[in-house]
Amino acid sequence: MAAVHAVGSNQKRTERLHKYVVANQDCEELRPVNCSYRVMVVVLVRSICILEESSMRSLRKRTISLISAALVSLQAAPLSAQLPEHLRDFPLATRGASGESVAPFFNGWIRNFDDSVTLIFGFANQNREGVTDIPIGPNNRLEPVKYDGRQPTHFPVYQRRGFVGIQERGAFAVVLPAEEAETEVTWTLTSGGQTWTVPGRTTATAYEMSNGERAQGSLKPAIRFSLDGEESTSVQGIYAAPKTTTVGEPVTLSAFVQDRGNREAYPENKIMHYQVGTEWLLHQGPEGVAPKFSNAVVTGRNRAREAGESASGDWTEVTTQATFSEPGEYVIRLRVDNFLAADSKFDNVCCWSNAYVPVIVAP
Incomplete structure (x- = not known):
């Protein structure tokens, strides 16, 4: 049976x-x-x-x-x-070591206190190895043209943990005045035989972000190039006065940084100010060359091992020595984060700020 x-x-x-x-x-x-x-x-x-x-x-x-x-x-x-x-032009396959394209990303937008709008952009280099350089021009452009020029030309490969680990978020931003807040800004990149265009606009509330406090009081860190100078607390950042040097001669780049989180209002916080992380990156420069930085990356965790996890909240000076192998005009980006805080993570597009240093290198 x-x-x-x-x-x-x-x-x-x-x-x-x-x-x-x-x-x-x-x-x-x-x-x-x-x-x-x-x-x-x-x-x-x-x-x-x-x-x-x-x-x-x-x-x-x-x-x-x-x-x-x-x-x-x-x-x-x-x-x-x-x-x-x-x-069929986009077959399922693993990413190549080289020859792949770089894709622009629109990370989101922020309505500022004066009703201006900040559009935040990032990118993803789809190669597994190497760096892609795309000079500003037909293959790397922002439109309307009056906003062109702030975007990076140097696109490293990233292999971070987390969602879309190959993406570099918040590499730069465009600020639209209040009267132009509805303007669409597009970023177009052509490389690896592909052309990608991403629109930045305020029409989708799902992309709206905030400069305000996070769940436990974290805010974007502050950056200044002098203690009494202009301050960056945003992705769009500030620009330092240009530096000059010659090929092979190290130039000192410095800034003052601060974790400005407002954590006193949240009783669960045991630490009011965290050690910040810093990274010096090539933002723009001649094709095929990159400077060498001393102490290019110092994470907040590294600083915490040396000085303790809790910071004073005062301004701290950070420096690097940049050495260039080729003449030309460069822009160096300093990114400052407070990722030691529980409510601050790269995948959340918070909390870090940018600042930029132009460097002119003579032969």
């Missing part, structure tokens, strides 16, 4: 599978990527049914051969043939 019951169950199972295949027989037109896998599942389950119906060794061997043939046929089928025509 058990054998009869098993055969009957398998017959019903096979009938259900047959109905499934009939119901999805047009999947080659509607869902080409999933179709082969559906067929493979049907083949595998039917094969299991055959194994359950008989323990004959020869039949089992034939079934295994059937499974192998199905898998081989699926593997042999070119993936491009399974894709709709309009997607």
Whole structure:
């Protein structure tokens, strides 16, 4: 009776599978990527049914051969043939070491106190290795043209943890005056045989962000180039007076930084001010060259190991020695974060601020 019951169950199972295949027989037109896998599942389950119906060794061997043939046929089928025509230029594959494109990203927008709007942009270098340089011009442009020139030309590869770990968020920002707050600003990048354009605009509330306090009082850190000078507490940042140097001669770049979080109002906080992290990056420069920095990256955790996790909240001077191998005009970006705080993380596009240093390098 058990054998009869098993055969009957398998017959019903096979009938259900047959109905499934009939119901999805047009999947080659509607869902080409999933179709082969559906067929493979049907083949595998039917094969299991055959194994359950008989323990004959020869039949089992034939079934295994059937499974192998199905898998081989699926593997042999070119993936491009399974894709709709309009997607065949974008095959599913691992990222190449080089030759891939750099994609611009719109990270979000902020309504400022004076009703101006800040549009925040980042990028993702899709190569696994190396750096891509795209000079400002037809292949790297902001429109309207009056906003052109703030974007990076140097695009490193990133492999961070977290969501979209290859993306560099908040590399720069464009500020629209209140009377132009509805203007759409586009960033276009052409590289690796692809052209990408991303619009920055205020029409989507899902992209709206804030300069205000985070859940436990964190705010974007402050940066100044002199203690009594202009202050950056934002992604758009401030610009220092240009520095000058010659090829091979180190130049000192310095700034004052501060964690300005307002954490006293949140009783769960045991630390009122955290050690900040700093990173000096090449933002713009001649194609194919990059300066060398001393202490290019010092994380907040590294500073906490030396001085304790809790900071005084006072201004701290940070410096680097930059050495250039080629003459030209460069822009160096200083990014300052307070990622030691629980409510400040890179994936949340908070909390860090930018500041920029132009450097003119003579031969």
